[in-house]
Amino acid sequence: MTQIRYADRIRMLEAPRGRVRCVLDTDTYNEIDDQFAIVQMLLSANRLDLQAIYAAPFHWPGYVEHPAQGMELSYDEILRVLALMDVKPEGFVYRGVQSYVGPEKVGRDAPAVDDLIARARASSTADPLYVVAIAAISNVASAILKAPDIIDKIVVVWLGGHALEWPHTLEGNLRRDVGGAQVLFDSGVPVVLLPCLGVVSHLLSTVPEIELHVEPHGEIGKFLAQKYKEYTDDHVGWSKEIWDMAPVAWLLNPDWCESVVTHTPVLTDQVTWSVDQTRHPMRYVYRIHRDPILKDFFDKLKARSQGAKLTAGSANTKVLELPPRSEDRRRPTRNGGHPDR
Template structure:
């Protein structure tokens, strides 16, 4: 396994300067916040050089199984790009159809191969930033298949809950605990944005969305529609837009306080 020196690791965890080369790993159809993150990244081309978007697996009431969730996410990404007049060819890749799981098996997928290729074209001095807002299966599969990439990427992951939280039964982490263990145990630099206790404060409301998002063309209308569809009762209702947080850290690290700490050790008893 590739090892990273302490000085290099600390430097890689510092907020990047200049335009950031990055990829996005997203279970876009799982909820209503991934869509906002995708759009935010595409609209921030002056700061973010978004080179690829990977569809990630998920399984809940909206999908029949993880692979079906990945397919639904892929289709949702295409819907977003169509409304933004962005060509998906060479930009959007299907991800794995199964989790890494407790066996810690790296899965095959176009997204995994693309990530490995882009990572190997990067370096410790100029790493690729992997913005992950889903189960970490695509990223963990790439690490398992090509452990030499860990000193060439920085993973910015929305996953788990605050480290002082009594448990970490958060959706992205619990979908693939084995994948999360691979991530934390690999030694790859990780910028972790926990959900409960941290990103749970990133709330919006229907009036706010109607005022600041909906008026902005077809994509604004689409995002507002997705947001409103999440609840039948909008009176006094607000909703986390979790997945914008990792993107925000790259756009302006002053928007959120960061601390350097040891990588958590994740057991099976989440």
């Protein structure tokens, strides 16, 4: 693998300045939060230069039996979200791998992998491409295996695993492709890790909040609110994490995601964290400030629906002035909770 100078690695782990060139890797049909993250990025165009979206694989036994099927369902869901935001998918959305990297650590072929390699190679250590990853890391790990030279040209901001002090790290994004995650952590690529239980699990909302601050704001607001409310039939005393907004939030304002630079852990075959203080550094988010993240999103969504040019809040992000569409394509309701986290 390519080696990165320690000083360069530390600099790459700092929060980026100015407008951020980034791509999004997402298993959008897997849950309800990826849709929020896509909209969050599109509404933050002054801060985030979102250049591509990659459909990532996932599977659930009894629901989605093969990762290739999950990737295709996610690809279609990305198109639904973009249609509601009036964003054209051509040259912007790419299908991802159809199999996980797996314990054999084999890089898989896919248009998303090729696009990521090309964009990474057009970047540099001084001006890296930020890879916002909110799924199993198979697309990204495949790119690293196929083109190890890209590790000094990208920063991977990944929602994966649980807190480092957790007794295990059997979280959905990580456990689906443990081999891919091991490739990520062992490669030396700069990683900003946002763990689920113990950290991002604080990023909660409720049905009344969603009904007040999301649902009234255009067709995309109705779509997101419907996804949120369909997650379960019992909304009494119920709240739900919007996990995938957290990596985007770190890019928008790192003060919302408190972090430290620490040694990259060893991910064992038993899916636990192991400590090795000789390992290369990564940035580890240990606390999420839920309120400003959601307020920023709500303000931007409202401003877009009202045709405003700029949102309120510290991000000062220009809202895409795109009319919502009236299309209402829905996937089947999934009640009974989500096993991933």
